[in-house]
Amino acid sequence: xxxxxxxxxxxxxxxxxxxxxxxxxxxxxxxxxxxxxxxxxxxxxxxxxxxxxxxxxxxxxxxxxxxxxxxxxxxxxxxxxxxxxxxxxxxxxxxxxxxxxxxxxxxxxxxxxxxxxxxxxxxxxxxxxxxxxxxxxxxxxxxxxxxxxxxxxxxxxxxxxxxxxxxxxxxxxxxxxxxxxxxxxxxxxxxxxxxxxxxxxxxxxxxxxxxxxxxxxxxxxxxxxxxxxxxxxxxxxxxxxxxxxxxxxxxxxxxxxxxxxxxxxxxxxxxxxxxxxxxxxxxxxxxxxxxxxxxxxxxxxxxxxxxxxxxxxxxxxxxxxxxxxxxxxxxxxxxxxxxxxxxxxxxxxxxxxxxxxxxxxxxxxxxxxxxxxxxxxxxxxxxxxxxxxxxxxxxxxxxxxxxxxxxxxxxxxxxxxxxxxxxxxxxxxxxxxxxxxxxxxxxxxxxxxxxxxxxxxxxxxxxxxxxxxxxxxxxxxxxxxxxxxxxxxxxxxxxxxxxxxxxxxxxxxxxxxxxxxxxxxxxxxxxxxxxxxxxxxxxxxxxxxxxxxxxxxxxxxxxxxxxxxxxxxxxxxxxxxxxxxxxxxxxxxxxxxxxxxxxxxxxxxxxxxxxxxxxxxxxxxxxxxxxxxxxxxxxxxxxxxxxxxxxxxxxxxxxxxxxxxxxxxxxxxxxxxxxxxxxxxxxxxxxxxxxxxxxxxxxxxxxxxxxxxxxx
Numbered sequence: 001x002x003x004x005x006x007x008x009x010x011x012x013x014x015x016x017x018x019x020x021x022x023x024x025x026x027x028x029x030x031x032x033x034x035x036x037x038x039x040x041x042x043x044x045x046x047x048x049x050x051x052x053x054x055x056x057x058x059x060x061x062x063x064x065x066x067x068x069x070x071x072x073x074x075x076x077x078x079x080x081x082x083x084x085x086x087x088x089x090x091x092x093x094x095x096x097x098x099x100x101x102x103x104x105x106x107x108x109x110x111x112x113x114x115x116x117x118x119x120x121x122x123x124x125x126x127x128x129x130x131x132x133x134x135x136x137x138x139x140x141x142x143x144x145x146x147x148x149x150x151x152x153x154x155x156x157x158x159x160x161x162x163x164x165x166x167x168x169x170x171x172x173x174x175x176x177x178x179x180x181x182x183x184x185x186x187x188x189x190x191x192x193x194x195x196x197x198x199x200x201x202x203x204x205x206x207x208x209x210x211x212x213x214x215x216x217x218x219x220x221x222x223x224x225x226x227x228x229x230x231x232x233x234x235x236x237x238x239x240x241x242x243x244x245x246x247x248x249x250x251x252x253x254x255x256x257x258x259x260x261x262x263x264x265x266x267x268x269x270x271x272x273x274x275x276x277x278x279x280x281x282x283x284x285x286x287x288x289x290x291x292x293x294x295x296x297x298x299x300x301x302x303x304x305x306x307x308x309x310x311x312x313x314x315x316x317x318x319x320x321x322x323x324x325x326x327x328x329x330x331x332x333x334x335x336x337x338x339x340x341x342x343x344x345x346x347x348x349x350x351x352x353x354x355x356x357x358x359x360x361x362x363x364x365x366x367x368x369x370x371x372x373x374x375x376x377x378x379x380x381x382x383x384x385x386x387x388x389x390x391x392x393x394x395x396x397x398x399x400x401x402x403x404x405x406x407x408x409x410x411x412x413x414x415x416x417x418x419x420x421x422x423x424x425x426x427x428x429x430x431x432x433x434x435x436x437x438x439x440x441x442x443x444x445x446x447x448x449x450x451x452x453x454x455x456x457x458x459x460x461x462x463x464x465x466x467x468x469x470x471x472x473x474x475x476x477x478x479x480x481x482x483x484x485x486x487x488x489x490x491x492x493x494x495x496x497x498x499x500x501x502x503x504x505x506x507x508x509x510x511x512x513x514x515x516x517x518x519x520x521x522x523x524x525x526x527x528x529x530x531x532x533x534x535x536x537x538x539x540x541x542x543x544x545x546x547x548x549x550x551x552x553x554x555x556x557x558x559x560x561x562x563x564x565x566x567x568x569x570x571x572x573x574x575x576x577x578x579x580x581x582x583x584x585x586x587x588x589x590x591x592x593x594x595x596x597x598x599x600x601x602x603x604x605x606x607x608x609x610x611x612x613x614x615x616x617x618x619x620x621x622x623x624x625x626x627x628x629x630x631x632x633x634x635x636x637x638x639x640x641x642x643x644x645x646x647x648x649x650x651x652x653x654x655x656x657x658x659x660x661x662x663x664x665x666x667x668x669x670x671x672x673x674x675x676x677x678x679x680x681x682x683x684x685x686x687x688x689x690x691x692x693x694x695x696x697x698x699x700x701x702x703x704x705x706x707x708x709x710x711x712x
Contacts, residue, residue: 001038002058002111002153005193006119007051009177011143015243017129018045019209021142024127026052032118035060035109044207047246049177053193056152059110069093069100115150115157119173123148123161139168147187148173154191179203180247182297204247204298212242219250220292224280227252229288232268232279241276245296251303253277253311255289259318262325263406269396270317275310324391332411333404337382339389346469348458349502355450356385358501363446365497370445370487372438373416380420381443383408387421401425416440427477434481445481445489446498448474453498456544459517475551482576491548491574495541518543545574552576562587568705578654585656586705594664601670602707605694608679612691619691620699627689632676636669637693644700651703659704670697 006029013021022043029041029052041054067086070078072095079100083089086102093100124139131140139145139161150157150173159173176187177196184203190196197207206212217231217238224231242248259267264279264287271277271291278292291314295306341353349355363381367374387393387404405422409415420440424447427434435444451474455461462471482489504514518540549570553563562583569582589595613619628634643662650659679694681687701707 001055003151003192004033004037004041004054004056004111004115005051005149005151005190005196006053007049007147007149007177007196008123008141008145009049009147009149010141010145012047013045013050013142013243015047015240017142018047018050018243019239021045021050021126021128022052025050025122028122028126029054029118032122033114036111036114045209045243046205046207046212047244049207051149056111058153059108061108065104067102067104068096069102072098072100111152112157115152116159119148119150119159120161120163123171124163135169137166137168139163139166139171145169145171147177149175149177149190149196151175151190151192179205180297183247206247209239209242212245212248213238216242216245216248216250216294219248220278220294223250223252223292224288224290227280227288227290229280229282229290231292232281234272234278237272237276237278241294244276245294247296247298249295249298249303251293251295251307251310253291253293253307253314255291255318256311256315257289259315259322260287260289262318262321263402265399265402266321266325266392266396267318269398270321271314273396273398274317275313277310277314320395321392324395328387328390328392328403328407329410333383333386333407333413336386336389340385343389346454346458346460348460349454352385352388354503355454356382358498359384359443359446359450361501362450362494362498363442366442366445366489366494367438369489369494370438370441370485372442376414376416376439377420377442377446379413380417380424380439381446383413383417384421384424384443384447420444427480429473430476434477434484436485441481441485441487445478445494448478449494449498450501452478452544452547453495453541454502456518456547457499457502457504457514457540461518461547471547472551475548476555478548479552479555479576483580486577488575488577491545491576492538492541495544496537499537499540516540542574548576549579552579562711564709564711565590565705568707568709571706581654582656582705585660586707586710588657589660589664589704590710592664594667595660598664598667598670598701599707599710601667601674602698602701604674605697606708609691609694609698612680617691618695619688620695621692623692623696624685624689627685628693629686630677632669632672633690633693636666636673636697639666639669640693640696640700644696644703647700647703656704663701663704666697666700 006025008025022045026041026043030037033056036057036059038055038057041052043050043052045051069082079090082100082102086104088102093102095101123141123145126141128140128142131142132144133140134144148159148161148171150159156175157173161168161171175189175191177190177200178187179185179200180203188199188203190199200207206215220231255267264281267287268279271279275293280288280290280292282288293307293310295303299306337353337356340356341351343352344350345352345355360378360381364374364378366372367377384401384404387407388400390403390407392403393400401422401424405418408418408421416437416439419437420435420443423435423437423440424443426432426444435441451469452471455469455471460469462469467473481487502514516536520539521543549566553566556566557563565583565586566579568586569579573579573582590599609617609619623637625634625637628637643665646662647659650656650662673693677690679687679690681690
C-alpha cells in the first residue's frame with residue numbers, strides 16, 4: 001500500500017462550503033478509485049484548499065466477467081449492437097443455454113491510469129452549491145483553481161485536466177503547493193502528507209480544521225480569562241471563523257461604554273452577523289465591554305492597529321443598532337400591528353395580521369389547559385409578532401421575539417406577557433430551552449399549532465426531500481413543550497380549534513378543499529379519535545396528530561429509546577404524555593421474563609387468528625363455556641375474565657403499569673393452553689370456540705396497546 005495525497009489549491013472558499021466539499025471529495029474519490037483505494041479516505045480543508053489522504057494499492061487485477069448477449073437466432077442487428085457495446089467480435093462469443101455469452105477476461109488496473117482517468121471527472125463534475133467560470137475555459141469551480149497536488153507513494157501521478165480542445169487553464173498535477181499569502185508567499189514542493197502538514201505549518205498555515213478551531217477556542221478563552229470574563233459559547237461562529245483564517249491569531253478589543261446599555265442580544269448579533277466577532281460576558285452573565293476577533297496574520301505591532309481598526313468598525317455598527325433601538329421605542333407595540341396586515345404570511349393562509357388574530361384566539365383557548373391566565377395569553381399572542389415590522393428586526397431578523405420582549409417591558413406590560421413574547425419561538429433547536437411559564441407555553445403552543453394546522457390544511461406538508469416551512473421543527477417544539485412541562489392536551493380538539501381559525505374553514509369564504517386532502521387520507525387510514533368537532537374536521541386534526549406522533553417516534557429513536565413501544569401505545573390516542581406513559585408501562589412488560597413469554601404467545605395467537613380469519617372469520621363472538629372441554633382452556637377463560645376486567649379498570653384510571661402487571665399473570669394459563677390444546681380441532685364447534693378464546697386473549701392484551709407493533 002502507498003499513501004495517496006490529493007490537494008486542490010484555490011482562491012478563498014466560502015467557509016460554509018468547506019467541510020461539505022471535503023466530504024464530497026472523499027465520497028467521490030472512494031467511488032471512483034474503488035478497485036484500489038483501501039479504507040476510508042480522510043479529508044482536510046481550509047480557506048484556500050480541500051484535499052484528502054488515503055491508502056492505495058499500486059495495481060489490481062479485476063475478475064473475469066461474463067456478459068450475456070442476445071438469444072441464439074436473434075436478428076443480426078441485435079448481435080451487432082451487443083458486439084459494438086463491448087468492443088468484441090463474433091468469434092469471441094460462446095453459446096450457453098440458448099444465449100450467446102461473451103467472456104471478458106480480467107484486466108490489470110494501475111493506480112496511475114485510474115487516477116489519470118478519475119481525477120479529471122471528479123473536478124469537472126464536482127458538486128459545489130455555487131460555482132464559477134474564469135478565463136476561457138468551461139471548467140467550473142467554487143473559486144479559480146490554481147494548483148493540484150497528486151502524490152502516490154511520494155511520486156507525482158501525471159494528471160491533465162484538459163478536456164478536448166479545452167485546456168482547463170493548463171491545470172496539471174504536481175508536487176507543489178503554497179503557504180500563507182502574507183507571511184510565506186511562493187510555492188514549495190512536498191513528498192507526502194506528513195511532509196505536507198509540516199511544511200504548511202512552517203509556511204504559516206494550520207492544515208486541519210479541528211486544530212484551527214481548538215487554537216481559536218483556547219486563544220480567545222485565555223484572553224478573556226486574563227480580563228476576568230468568559231466567552232459566550234458559539235460553536236457555529238467558531239467553525240465559520242476557522243474557515244476564514246489559515247493562521248489564526250486571537251485578539252481582544254474594547255466596546256465603547258456609550259453602547260453598553262444596548263440589549264446584550266443586540267450587541268451580540270451585530271458583532272456576530274456583521275463582523276464575526278466573539279461576544280464576551282461577565283461572570284454574572286451580563287455583557288462585558290470587550291469583544292474577541294481572530295486575525296489571519298501575526299502583526300508586528302502585536303495586533304494593535306488591527307484592534308483599533310475593528311473597534312472603529314464596531315462603533316459604526318453599534319451606532320446603527322442604537323438608531324433602531326431608539327426609533328423603535330418611540331412607539332408602542334400596538335402601533336406596529338396595523339403594518340402586519342400588509343405583510344403576507346403565505347399566499348394560501350393570509351397576512352401576518354390575520355395570523356396574529358388566529359394565534360391570540362387559540363392562545364386564549366389553550367390557556368386554561370396549561371394553567372395560564374386567558375387574558376394575558378391573548379394579550380401576549382396579539383403582541384408577539386409586532387416586532388416583525390420594527391426597525392431592529394428588519395436589520396437583524398434573528399432578534400424576532402427577543403426585541404418584542406424588550407419593547408413590551410419598556411412600555412410596562414405584565415412581565416409574563418413580555419416573557420411570552422420573547423420566548424414564543426422556542427425551542428429553536430434541540431438544545432434550546434422550552435418555555436416553562438404558563439402564559440409563554442400557551443403562546444408558544446398556539447404559534448406552532450396554528451403553523452401546523454394552516455400548512456397541513458393548505459396541503460403544504462413536508463416531503464422526503466424538503467420541509468420549506470419548518471413543520472418538523474414546529475412539531476418537535478410542540479412535543480418538547482408538552483413533555484418537558486408535563487402538559488396533558490387532547491391534540492385533536494386543539495388542532496380542530498386551530499383549523500376553525502382560518503376563514504377558508506368557515507363562513508362565506510369557506511373553501512371546500514381546505515384541509516380535505518389530509519382529512520380524506522386519515523379517514524382511509526382509520527377513524528380519528530373522538531373529539532368535539534365534525535367528523536371531517538376531526539379526521540383532519542387526527543392527520544396532523546399522526547404527523548406529531550411520527551415526529552415523537554423519530555425523537556425517541558434519536559434518544560435511543562424503543563420507538564416501537566410508542567407505536568404500540570398510540571392507537572387512537574392524541575395525548576402525548578399518555579402515549580409516553582403507556583409506552584413506559586409496555587417497556588416494563590416486555591423487559592420481564594413473563595412479559596416476553598406472554599408477548600410471544602400473543603403473537604402466536606395473532607398469527608393463528610390472521611390465518612384462520614381469512615378462511616372463515618372473524619372469530620370475535622362470545623366464548624361458549626359449555627364447549628370448554630379441557631381444564632387448560634377453562635383456566636385461560638377464567639383468567640381472562642379476572643385479569644381482563646382488572647386491566648380494563650386500571651387502564652380507565654390510567655394506571656398503565658398496574659394494567660400491564662395484571663396482564664403478566666396470564667403467562668401461566670396461556671402457556672398451558674398452547675401446550676395441551678389443539679386450537680384447530682377437527683370438531684368445528686370446538687375449533688370455533690377456541691378461536692374465539694384466542695380472540696378474547698388478543699382483545700384483553702390490546703387494551704394496553706397494539707402489541708402486534710412491538711418488535712421481537
